[in-house]
Amino acid sequence: MTKKAVLMLAYGTPANTERMRCYLSDIRGGRPMSDEFVAEFKHRYDLIGGSPLTALTYEQAKKNRPGIGSPRPQFARVSGHASLVAVD
Secondary structure (H helix, E strand, C coil): EEECCCCCCCCCCCCCCCHHHHHHHHCCCCCCCCCCHHHHHHHHHHCCCCCCCCHHHHHHHHCCCCCCCCCCCCCCHHHHHHHHEEEE
16 A cells, blocks of 8 residues: 655744754754854844744644644654655
């Protein structure tokens, strides 16, 4: 029996500007960055009033399958789980 799955991904956004350095480090693969670089992103984030991306992503997930989601999902973990349960 073939199992089918839908993998919904959104890379996300920091929960707040205090998490900006950690978020940027994650998406940049740990490459070093200056304090000025981080400050610029914090400034941009503040200019637009934060990001609705996280809330919108979880709303989409709930509509497709209630109870789905993780506060900090990682693609490698999710894709590894899919192969363990034999999703094609």
